[in-house]
Amino acid sequence: AGGEGSNTADGSESGDTEPLTADGSSTVYPITSQAGSLWNGNAPASDEEYWGPGQYGIDTDKNMADYWAGLYGFEPSGEEGTPPFFTSIGLNHTGVGLEKLENGQVDIGDASAPVSAEFPDRSEEELSSFTDHVVAVDAQPVVVSSEIYEAGVTELTLTDIQDIYQGRTTNWSELGGPDRDIQAIGRAEGSGTDTSFRANVLGDPDASMSGVDSRRGQNQQVKTDIDNADNAIAYIALAFVDDSTPAIDLEIDGELFEYPDDFGSLDYPLSRALHTYTWDGTSNKEAAFIRMLLSDYGQQMFVETADYLPLTDERRQEELDKLPEPSN
Amino acid sequence: MSYTAESELVVDNTSTAERLASAVVGLGLVTFVFSLVGVTQVVTAETTILGISLYDFLAGGLLLMGVGTVSLGIGSRTGVFNTSPDATPGAVTAALFGLGAFALAGLVASQSLGLGTVGWLLGATLVGGVTFAGVALAPEDIGSTLPPGVAAIGVAVAILAGIITPAFAWEPEGFSATLTGSMAIPLLLAASTLVTMWGGAKAYEGYGSKGRQTAAYLLVGINAVSIIAVLVALLLFIASKGIGPAFEGFSLVPFEWPFVTNGYSFRPEVVNGVFPAIMGTIWLVIGAVITGVPVAVAAAIFLTEYAEQGRFVGAVEIATNGLWSTPSVVYGLFGYAFLIPRLGGTTSLISGMLVLGFMLMPLCLITSREAIKAVPDEYRDASAALGVSRWETIRSVVLPAAMPGILTGVILGVGRIAGETAPILLVMAGGLRDDAPNVLGSFEFISSPPFVANDALLESAPALPYQLYATITAGVSAENAAAFGWATAFVLLVVVLSFYALGIASRLYFRRRLNA
Amino acid sequence: MTELPLFDLETRLGRLSDVDRDIGSLAAGGAGCLFATFVLFVLNSTLAVIPLIGFLAVTGYGWYAHQAETARALTFLATASTILILGLITVYVFVEALPVLQRMGVRLFGFTEPVEVFGVTLIPSVESYWSTSQHVYSLIPMIWGTFVTTLIATAIAAPLGIAAALFLAEIAPPLVRETVKPGVEILAGIPSIVYGYLGFVVLNTFLYENLEMANLGSLFLVGLVIGLMALPTVVSVADDALTSVPDAMRDGAVAMGLTEWQTMKSITLPAALSGVSAAVLLGIGRAVGETMAATVILGHSQVLPDPLQDVFDNTETLTSLIASQYGNANGLHMNALFTAGVVLFVTVLVLSIAARRIELRMDRKLGGGQ
Amino acid sequence: MTDTSSLGANAPTDTTVAENADRPQTTDRHEDTPDSWTDYAFEGEPKLSVDGLDVHYGSDQALDDISIEIPEQSVTALIGPSGCGKSTFLRCLNRMNDRIRAAEVDGTVTFEGQDIYQDGLDLVELRKRVGMVFQAPNPFPKSIRDNIAYGPRKHGTVQTDLLAKLTGRDDSDQEDEIVERSLRQAAIWEEVNDRLDDNALGLSGGQQQRLCIARCLAVDPEVILMDEPASALDPIATAKIEDLIEELAEEYTVVIVTHNMQQAARISDQTAVFLTGGRLVEYGETDQVFENPKSQRVEDYITGKFG
Amino acid sequence: MTDTSSLGANAPTDTTVAENADRPQTTDRHEDTPDSWTDYAFEGEPKLSVDGLDVHYGSDQALDDISIEIPEQSVTALIGPSGCGKSTFLRCLNRMNDRIRAAEVDGTVTFEGQDIYQDGLDLVELRKRVGMVFQAPNPFPKSIRDNIAYGPRKHGTVQTDLLAKLTGRDDSDQEDEIVERSLRQAAIWEEVNDRLDDNALGLSGGQQQRLCIARCLAVDPEVILMDEPASALDPIATAKIEDLIEELAEEYTVVIVTHNMQQAARISDQTAVFLTGGRLVEYGETDQVFENPKSQRVEDYITGKFG
Numbered sequence A: 001a002g003g004e005g006s007n008t009a010d011g012s013e014s015g016d017t018e019p020l021t022a023d024g025s026s027t028v029y030p031i032t033s034q035a036g037s038l039w040n041g042n043a044p045a046s047d048e049e050y051w052g053p054g055q056y057g058i059d060t061d062k063n064m065a066d067y068w069a070g071l072y073g074f075e076p077s078g079e080e081g082t083p084p085f086f087t088s089i090g091l092n093h094t095g096v097g098l099e100k101l102e103n104g105q106v107d108i109g110d111a112s113a114p115v116s117a118e119f120p121d122r123s124e125e126e127l128s129s130f131t132d133h134v135v136a137v138d139a140q141p142v143v144v145s146s147e148i149y150e151a152g153v154t155e156l157t158l159t160d161i162q163d164i165y166q167g168r169t170t171n172w173s174e175l176g177g178p179d180r181d182i183q184a185i186g187r188a189e190g191s192g193t194d195t196s197f198r199a200n201v202l203g204d205p206d207a208s209m210s211g212v213d214s215r216r217g218q219n220q221q222v223k224t225d226i227d228n229a230d231n232a233i234a235y236i237a238l239a240f241v242d243d244s245t246p247a248i249d250l251e252i253d254g255e256l257f258e259y260p261d262d263f264g265s266l267d268y269p270l271s272r273a274l275h276t277y278t279w280d281g282t283s284n285k286e287a288a289f290i291r292m293l294l295s296d297y298g299q300q301m302f303v304e305t306a307d308y309l310p311l312t313d314e315r316r317q318e319e320l321d322k323l324p325e326p327s328n
Numbered sequence B: 001m002s003y004t005a006e007s008e009l010v011v012d013n014t015s016t017a018e019r020l021a022s023a024v025v026g027l028g029l030v031t032f033v034f035s036l037v038g039v040t041q042v043v044t045a046e047t048t049i050l051g052i053s054l055y056d057f058l059a060g061g062l063l064l065m066g067v068g069t070v071s072l073g074i075g076s077r078t079g080v081f082n083t084s085p086d087a088t089p090g091a092v093t094a095a096l097f098g099l100g101a102f103a104l105a106g107l108v109a110s111q112s113l114g115l116g117t118v119g120w121l122l123g124a125t126l127v128g129g130v131t132f133a134g135v136a137l138a139p140e141d142i143g144s145t146l147p148p149g150v151a152a153i154g155v156a157v158a159i160l161a162g163i164i165t166p167a168f169a170w171e172p173e174g175f176s177a178t179l180t181g182s183m184a185i186p187l188l189l190a191a192s193t194l195v196t197m198w199g200g201a202k203a204y205e206g207y208g209s210k211g212r213q214t215a216a217y218l219l220v221g222i223n224a225v226s227i228i229a230v231l232v233a234l235l236l237f238i239a240s241k242g243i244g245p246a247f248e249g250f251s252l253v254p255f256e257w258p259f260v261t262n263g264y265s266f267r268p269e270v271v272n273g274v275f276p277a278i279m280g281t282i283w284l285v286i287g288a289v290i291t292g293v294p295v296a297v298a299a300a301i302f303l304t305e306y307a308e309q310g311r312f313v314g315a316v317e318i319a320t321n322g323l324w325s326t327p328s329v330v331y332g333l334f335g336y337a338f339l340i341p342r343l344g345g346t347t348s349l350i351s352g353m354l355v356l357g358f359m360l361m362p363l364c365l366i367t368s369r370e371a372i373k374a375v376p377d378e379y380r381d382a383s384a385a386l387g388v389s390r391w392e393t394i395r396s397v398v399l400p401a402a403m404p405g406i407l408t409g410v411i412l413g414v415g416r417i418a419g420e421t422a423p424i425l426l427v428m429a430g431g432l433r434d435d436a437p438n439v440l441g442s443f444e445f446i447s448s449p450p451f452v453a454n455d456a457l458l459e460s461a462p463a464l465p466y467q468l469y470a471t472i473t474a475g476v477s478a479e480n481a482a483a484f485g486w487a488t489a490f491v492l493l494v495v496v497l498s499f500y501a502l503g504i505a506s507r508l509y510f511r512r513r514l515n516a
Numbered sequence C: 001m002t003e004l005p006l007f008d009l010e011t012r013l014g015r016l017s018d019v020d021r022d023i024g025s026l027a028a029g030g031a032g033c034l035f036a037t038f039v040l041f042v043l044n045s046t047l048a049v050i051p052l053i054g055f056l057a058v059t060g061y062g063w064y065a066h067q068a069e070t071a072r073a074l075t076f077l078a079t080a081s082t083i084l085i086l087g088l089i090t091v092y093v094f095v096e097a098l099p100v101l102q103r104m105g106v107r108l109f110g111f112t113e114p115v116e117v118f119g120v121t122l123i124p125s126v127e128s129y130w131s132t133s134q135h136v137y138s139l140i141p142m143i144w145g146t147f148v149t150t151l152i153a154t155a156i157a158a159p160l161g162i163a164a165a166l167f168l169a170e171i172a173p174p175l176v177r178e179t180v181k182p183g184v185e186i187l188a189g190i191p192s193i194v195y196g197y198l199g200f201v202v203l204n205t206f207l208y209e210n211l212e213m214a215n216l217g218s219l220f221l222v223g224l225v226i227g228l229m230a231l232p233t234v235v236s237v238a239d240d241a242l243t244s245v246p247d248a249m250r251d252g253a254v255a256m257g258l259t260e261w262q263t264m265k266s267i268t269l270p271a272a273l274s275g276v277s278a279a280v281l282l283g284i285g286r287a288v289g290e291t292m293a294a295t296v297i298l299g300h301s302q303v304l305p306d307p308l309q310d311v312f313d314n315t316e317t318l319t320s321l322i323a324s325q326y327g328n329a330n331g332l333h334m335n336a337l338f339t340a341g342v343v344l345f346v347t348v349l350v351l352s353i354a355a356r357r358i359e360l361r362m363d364r365k366l367g368g369g370q
Numbered sequence D, E: 001m002t003d004t005s006s007l008g009a010n011a012p013t014d015t016t017v018a019e020n021a022d023r024p025q026t027t028d029r030h031e032d033t034p035d036s037w038t039d040y041a042f043e044g045e046p047k048l049s050v051d052g053l054d055v056h057y058g059s060d061q062a063l064d065d066i067s068i069e070i071p072e073q074s075v076t077a078l079i080g081p082s083g084c085g086k087s088t089f090l091r092c093l094n095r096m097n098d099r100i101r102a103a104e105v106d107g108t109v110t111f112e113g114q115d116i117y118q119d120g121l122d123l124v125e126l127r128k129r130v131g132m133v134f135q136a137p138n139p140f141p142k143s144i145r146d147n148i149a150y151g152p153r154k155h156g157t158v159q160t161d162l163l164a165k166l167t168g169r170d171d172s173d174q175e176d177e178i179v180e181r182s183l184r185q186a187a188i189w190e191e192v193n194d195r196l197d198d199n200a201l202g203l204s205g206g207q208q209q210r211l212c213i214a215r216c217l218a219v220d221p222e223v224i225l226m227d228e229p230a231s232a233l234d235p236i237a238t239a240k241i242e243d244l245i246e247e248l249a250e251e252y253t254v255v256i257v258t259h260n261m262q263q264a265a266r267i268s269d270q271t272a273v274f275l276t277g278g279r280l281v282e283y284g285e286t287d288q289v290f291e292n293p294k295s296q297r298v299e300d301y302i303t304g305k306f307g
Ligand SMILES: Nc1ncnc2c1ncn2[C@@H]1O[C@H](COP(=O)(O)OP(=O)(O)OP(=O)(O)O)[C@@H](O)[C@H]1O
Pocket: D057, D060, D061, D062, D080, D081, D082, D083, D084, D085, D086, D087, D088, D089, D100, D102, D259
């Protein structure tokens, strides 16, 4: 039931109850998967924990998915566990998600880098069918094994990181840490996180990364490695930072960005937008789901709980304006 | 003491030497088991026995073994023990000891004494050569007890005297790994125990060809038992990790088994399960059997019943062997390049079925061909002599008689493909959270070719092995993901190994019935 | 007794030709339909279903009217399909690899230094081994990784496996043998992803901690796991080879006053050598083609270990390259993955043919006495 | 059948041996007795007649210019040392040799006057009418009933499959009749009638062999070829089979290969002696062949000087 | 060895048969002749002596209370119908029965006065001294030379491996000597001396069998057990083996199982006759046993009434 990819914005498909499918970025995954699973749960309005519309200034007694889908004319089911249409969220990389979107295999392509950076060879024209929706902001942190952090490496300069990933620094002792080889972990080439890391830190999406010791497919795997190792460094999505994978402070051009306080700042050079692309405009089904993500409810419930930064009100309004108008 | 033409026909075997040798071997077995467990760090240097550190304890045992073995050799040489050793322990033994000495001397020279390449090579060659010559020229009793005895005493002393402690660390040049004391001690203990036991076992039989046999049996037996033990421990480990989560919320009355009947929901209050993956695997197997088995059996019939040995059959044999040995990931690539563009342009259940069917085909072809070949010609002759045509004979005599063998092959083949991940990675994928494919309910007639459509077949579907892979990529650090993974691994193991067990049991059963 | 004429030349010949004509046209029709189906399917046309229906109809009628001939034709088709499938695999994997094969040429096996013999450059250098952004693809690190893991796996599985097979086939008491042998065969069925999971979750960290390694994941561990994985297969196949040595040979040696061990070493094992080496080659084939364990355990970096012999470093194998990169590959990058497939396919094919040759040769050499 | 029990080769009988010893001892009398036995005359048309039959396996000659005529409703025994081509000859009579790739057959064999090696011959029909019983009992791994009914079912004589039942053409009764009659003829009915649905492999060797004879009879052949049908059996089972063969000869034409000369002497009406090289050296009435062989080599063979 | 060529069981000789026919025909005379043949007296100590030997395979009794003494440097033939336990008996003499799981042996067998079934017996040593040649030739898949030298090398009689060469103890000459002597003794030297390095599997059946005998001789045993060593061979090869056995008896003690009574009569000094049920019914000088058997059953057997 992968959508045909030829969704139009005219709302004529309101009767389409095929599942909404999304795939792509492991960075965006925590947001969309949580949203998708609660959507499928279709909690009643009385469910304070997962829906409770009153808390977000929404006046309705409909179930969760019934409400958001209802905005675009989908018939409410009124039953918990049965949304007007189901969602199915896959886990991959940005590149895969965008490709599947292009091939019509999914309705939404999750992306942690803009499509222009993922497909640098293509002209703007060729990319025009990708319809961009930014739903959250990630301030990509650099994390190290907790042993390294505890040994005192809590702060690095941008140059240090470039040196590590380009193979010029290979031992923690050179950076004031213990005498241990550095295990530089990277993400798979073609992942949004890798693309934006190269662009933001190494200065070019195609920059060489000869210092990488291993590459992993998803943020989740990277986190497992950092957990298990005692000499690793990695770049990861904000959602994956915790005590076992501490983020270090970054000094960039003499300015120190401390985790977590300064990471939300717009100046933080490694911050990036998280996208949910649709193909060739936005269908009602897609709009219903994305509108939910952009709402207060969505930003608090999915973006903040995943430890990402919500959009500013201004930017949010901009994004909401891109969506088709609700039909009721 | 070399070979005598008229050696005793009956030898009195109960002697001090025999008792001493049994003690060495017995002590060795215990030490070996503990050392092996020590390698897995289940027991460590901190483990104590009677207040003594485990490793000191084991080293003490090893010391005794070493002394015992040396005494056995000297006792035999001086005639205290009645033995019949050969003139020499043989070139192989000498070479192995020489090699060991070469390696050891090389390590000491390069790592401890810090000699350069030329230095350590020279030293090592010298020590190795002398050892080789010494062992080769020594009488068998001395040559096969002194070196292991001395090695054992050396290792034991090194451990007892604290030369090698858990804190020991040796980073070999050019390797990004370090041999730590916690690994080195049990490994050294295990290795020297094995060699010493070998010497002891030889002495037990009074050397000679019987001594060599007993010693060899000891090592070969330990090897076999260890292999089985490791593999079984592996299964038990997975079971111990997986049974708990797999049976979470299990109840018999009313029957509930959420892990097997639920899907994956991410909702904290619901037990996540693998029902969709089980269904997916079932459909995959059904599809693969439908595509692969009839073709395989038909080809096997043609090859055994109709074809004359010749070019064509030769080519088919090469093709079958080629298909049989083609790596599964190459099947995946083939499916990606050939099937996907022709079957909806996306990863799909049907592509998975076909690719696994292609993989299943050579497996079943080979076993079916064997099974049909094994049908005695007498049956064919008898049928022909009754004036029954060839095809009728195949249908009503040959195939029924070959059926058990064919079936066994199919079951084993299915077991193999049910656990395959690599091919479906490229052609089917399927997410953690996909629903169970509803193949039967999705058939539709349409007006344009191909006239029948089935969305469920053209979509990705989850499958057990892929699910396990997805669990790994989705991050084992996520909450409960590890438990979910173990449980999935356990269920996958149960499914696949059941197929194997069934196949092997049926083969044994039919073989036995045939022989009876 | 009804006196059926054995044959009656005139009527029978007449009928025969009728039947012949019927069968001939059926065969032609069926073959035509099937061919059309295949061509249309390859051309990616849904119209393929129309000749397919035709084929099924012809087959159905044939089955009803001329079962024996139809059955024979169908079994022939099935047999021919083995060649067809192998052909399709070869063609499609090669065709997909072609763009990169053309682009890279011998540099597909290029090092970062040019390979020179007497000043003649055989293989020009590559800037880096694997760069998807510059579209430079050299398989050298992957080939090295596959080679090393296979070597380690074989070094474990071959000697230990053969020794265990000797134990099972020749030494173990019958009761032990009859219970352990099926057990070993069952163990051969443990799916590789399960080993992978174990490797990723448990072994990776275990080795990392206890060998104080620089990285999680290593060629060494992959080799170890694949070796363990291949063990039951090697044991089981080698055991079959040993048990098939006729008892008469063993009896001959034992009756001369040789110990069982001497008999095993110098008679049974040499006599079973073809089967035993087939077992080992089988194990090697498995190791070369093993995907999931390598993919899951290795950290994927497409460079040669530094220094080269450092088996505790991460590299890539041919299989894990495909499995770890197919997901985000497109265009030339995807074609490059197919080149890895080509190398794998050819290697394993050569191994399998070699195994067969060895087996035939040995059988011919030993065949006389059995 | 004449009483030939005293003709066992080992039992010292009358003065045959002494007489023979007086005859001139040509080392190879074969050359001068090639056709003496074709004189063997019997009443009526031959059921099978063989003329100038040569068989080669690749370059080995297994049969060398055999000509012989076999009368109806009698037992013809073929004897000779191992490897002399007895089995090969037998298999030529119902073209079972076609199933051996290497075998090349020249010459003519006629069955009721029809050449069975000509083109267009219906092999299936031939084998229906010239049945065969093999050396080792080879029942199908099916029930006793299915074994017997196999031939008739496949030939469409009886129809008992599901389709037949559905269309109301069930011939079960007729099938039961055939099964009983065949088993009775093969003298095994009493032993198995209460377990017709048991697997035939559960029978003893002798029972299996009689079952195979019954299976052959169920197809209602005219000639029965038997290749050492008793060689795998114990004496008691052998005796039963021998009795059976004598009975069968009242209705069928039986050709039997045996390596046991006493057996040939006991049960056969005429005997053909083959010697190494695939040559037929003597053929005639059994009494005649055993008591007064024309060829020295046959005599040597019969008295156990070689073989 | 006495001339026994006229004693062939099939050849009508003197009036033995007639005489026997006059004797009272007790259906089972076994009971009253159990020990008569143990009276068989010979000079010197027995090489092998068997007392009260019983062998069971599971619940089947293969040998029933066998007692017999075998003299040195002679040929002892064991004859009897198929399945009577000849092979089983032979395998008891060098404990090859130990290799058959189901076999259970009771009673005593002594070799030069030593009980070979006692604990602590060196099986390897026993089999070195009591060699065996099997029914089907079973050469090792090695060169002819390696086949012969195999035993001496493994027993350390000759040392020709690399180590020995390095340490200057090369016994190649001695090995060559052993190879030649053994092959000569087995009457095959002439046929193979120019291709000692060819694979032994390339030899003909008869040559292979003689090679196996040579292989056995190379170990220099005292007793040679042979289980139907000529049954797989053609008459010419058989004749060679028979000659060889007669020669061997000058030096070795030979015990041979055969199903061919003429063979037993031709080559053996004493003959033991086993009958079904694993009973030894007659044992004595070969002439005596063939010409004047004490038991009616043996006579029936020898004259071919059964078996
Ligand atoms: N299938 C075959 N391929 C090649 N040669 C064969 C084949 N069958 C028989 N022969 C050869 O043909 C000759 C005659 O064989 P045949 O089986 O007819 O002899 P036989 O008289 O039946 O012997 P036996 O008494 O041993 O059964 C023999 O030399 C035999 O080796």
